[in-house]
Amino acid sequence: MIEVKLIGHDGFYGISDVLRLFFGNVKEDRGEHRVFSESEEDLRIVSEVSDGAVTYVEGERDLWEKTLRERFPEVIEPKREIKRQLYFLLSKKTGKDFPWGSLTGIRPTVVAKEVGTAEKLISDYMVRPDKARLCIMTKDNEEKVLGLSDEDAMNVYIGVPFCPSRCAYCSFVSEEISHHLGRLGEYASALTDEISYVGRRIKKMSSLYVGGGTPTVFSDEDFEKVMRAIKDNMPVNGKTEITVEAGRPDTITDRKLKAMKEIGVQRICINPQTLCDETLKRFNRKHTVAEFYSVFEKARKMGFEIINTDLIAGLDKEPEELLKSVEGLLELGPENITIHTLYKKRRAALSRQEVLDGDDGLDAVLGKAYEMLECKGYKPYYMYRQKDTSHGLENVGFALEGAECIYNVAMMTDRRNVIALGAGSVSKRIFEGGRFERFSSPKDVLIYIRDHEEVAKRKVDFFGNGVEDEVSEM
Ligand code: SF4
Known part of the structure; x- marks a missing residue:
């Protein structure tokens, strides 16, 4: 012991x-x-x-x-x-030895802001120099992006905690739609009610992020309904950053892409996770690399300005596969590339020890991947860590200059208000001096469907003056 x-x-x-x-x-x-x-x-x-x-x-x-x-x-x-x-x-x-030394916790850039320099991260936390440099660079970029967002404006999250099937590595609390067949339409209705009630009370919006799960899991009709509710009720204009996490290429249809375009979505996430078909299959990911390419091309043709693509380091049998995926993405040229490190919590199919033992050069490969991205002009602009990642490694969002996602930074830094709608979503209200409080919506989808009207009202009260209270009743 x-x-x-x-x-x-x-x-x-x-x-x-x-x-x-x-x-x-x-x-x-x-x-x-x-x-x-x-x-x-x-x-x-x-x-x-x-x-x-x-x-x-x-x-x-x-x-x-x-x-x-x-x-x-x-x-x-x-x-x-x-x-x-x-x-x-x-x-x-x-x-x-671990790359982040004694620096634990999920927000390394908060510590970087406190201590100020890479040297202090190295001396006070025994962080390895390459990680200390990455952390300081990310912190500086976060500050730049935060400077672009109005402190008084609201950042909005809309959550759809359903997925068409469960990827074997996933720890997110999402429901396979097979468990809730027939309830997805009800969820879309509850969500549009909440969007309407809360959206009409928001004074100013800096960013909107529709995430999941997989928001594009809805039928075309329900997806259009949710998009329309956003357009009709929220103060979105040409300046509001709007992102939709389309996520799984197998759920994206022409109608959904069109619905997004119609409400002014500029950012869309299409996530291959790896460009290796065998790995996708092994993890029950239910789409192919070819499908990813095809949806990516379609989204490009339709004129989405910023496409984010996620990769997961440590997913492939050989860590070096990650570099092939990075190379493939660099040829496509998405504006954002986010690299996550494989992790595991209780619900995922891999055992924790498998993940911990699975480093085998992943750390070094990750360093090479970052170099490849930086060589092509991508800069790290937000970062977080999760417990139980392989070797204590990190997740980093890279972006080409000017293509950073304000919502991601607002959410990660805990320095901007986030009002979050949908089951399991967590709102965050920031007070003077940096203190913040959270408001959680019911995690259980059925409870959310039943109680969403009451939840929406309490949420608006929670934010007090941050949202107006003078428009319609539900
Ligand atoms: S699509 Fe994402 S949220 Fe859904 S099961 Fe797969 S990894 Fe989890």
């Missing part, structure tokens, strides 16, 4: 995160002030804060205190020091 005993502090969260990085499963025993992992290895560690922070292997305090002082002569705040020391000690004991 690996056990960390906490003395003189309550940094359970940070300790758990670092321990999880090395050993996977972690449990906290707050009563006994310890965090442990049921690993085959045996190690007892003490993390103590009295005069300063010191982390040591039980019985070896003097040795570790000396080692730490030599390695980290500069004193930093205890919260960071606790994690840095534990990371350093575990790294020494296991011989393992």
